[in-house]
Amino acid sequence: MQNKLIPSFGRRKARKLRTQSQKAYQELLPLLQLDSPQKLFDQASSDVWLEIGFGGGEHFCEQLEQNPSISMIGCEPFMNGVAHLLLLLAPEDYERVRIWHEDVRHLFGIIPSSYFSRVFILFPDPWPKKRHQRRRLITSEFINILQQKLKNSALLHIASDDSAYVEQIQAILYHHPHFVLLEGPPSADPLTWSSRPKDWPTSRYEQKALNQGKKCAYMVFQKCEISK
Numbered sequence: 359m360q361n362k363l364i365p366s367f368g369r370r371k372a373r374k375l376r377t378q379s380q381k382a383y384q385e386l387l388p389l390l391q392l393d394s395p396q397k398l399f400d401q402a403s404s405d406v407w408l409e410i411g412f413g414g415g416e417h418f419c420e421q422l423e424q425n426p427s428i429s430m431i432g433c434e435p436f437m438n439g440v441a442h443l444l445l446l447l448a449p450e451d452y453e454r455v456r457i458w459h460e461d462v463r464h465l466f467g468i469i470p471s472s473y474f475s476r477v478f479i480l481f482p483d484p485w486p487k488k489r490h491q492r493r494r495l496i497t498s499e500f501i502n503i504l505q506q507k508l509k510n511s512a513l514l515h516i517a518s519d520d521s522a523y524v525e526q527i528q529a530i531l532y533h534h535p536h537f538v539l540l541e542g543p544p545s546a547d548p549l550t551w552s553s554r555p556k557d558w559p560t561s562r563y564e565q566k567a568l569n570q571g572k573k574c575a576y577m578v579f580q581k582c583e584i585s586k
């Protein structure tokens with residue numbers, strides 16, 4: 359992936375952190391931060407999952423709780439989101455959590471091939487205005503690199519409430535030679551979208567969208583080694 363990236367996220371920080379969040383950010387983040395390849399999990403000892411853009415970390419924590427044998431890497435450049443996750447985490451889970459507090463596209467440089475067994479990209483920033491669409495994270499180039507980091511049969515979960523972005527995702531992934539669609543609507547028309555799969559925890563952005571009466575598209579792809 360090119361070195362000079364078009365930013366796919368809006369901001370790195372918002373309001374000033376409260377005392378507790380500031381303390382977690384200053385003291386706990388250095389322990390959990392993935393800042394060198396030596397701090398990567400050994401994938402032979404557990405399944406490693408990745409959440410890209412975890413926001414406030416609600417879905418991330420729920421997955422840790424539901425899946426006690428896995429390890430998770432969370433990527434989020436937004437400081438307030440990282441501080442929020444740090445406060446949510448249970449101390450007994452620290453060992454199986456790493457935080458990449460940067461653009462995920464820079465993480466790929468230190469990740470070996472066939473590393474992750476599950477990846478979540480939930481409600482990536484939709485960038486609906488035409489002039490901003492080049493900032494969308496999910497492009498063919500991005501998926502081709504991500505694909506190399508997935509184990510054979512790994513799952514890729516994607517959700518969005520933006521029909522134009524869903525159309526772009528479907529165009530890239532529904533006929534991708536390295537992915538099979540396991541779940542997902544037949545089109546980008548929200549009328550064809552159905553509800554969230556039962557074992558799929560909610561996220562903050564999703565709740566906001568649903569409260570505004572929007573529909574969401576939920577898609578699950580499986581990596582297949584051999585081109586279809």
Ligand SMILES: C[S@@+](CC[C@H](N)C(=O)[O-])C[C@H]1O[C@@H](n2cnc3c(N)ncnc32)[C@H](O)[C@@H]1O
Binds near residue numbers: 366369413436
């Ligand atoms: C619309 S929010 C959704 C947050 C969360 N997934 C949810 O559903 O509540 C998108 C998040 O993706 C993060 N993001 C955008 N581009 C990213 C990138 N290149 N690497 C990692 N995170 C990114 C943003 O900072 C933001 O927190």
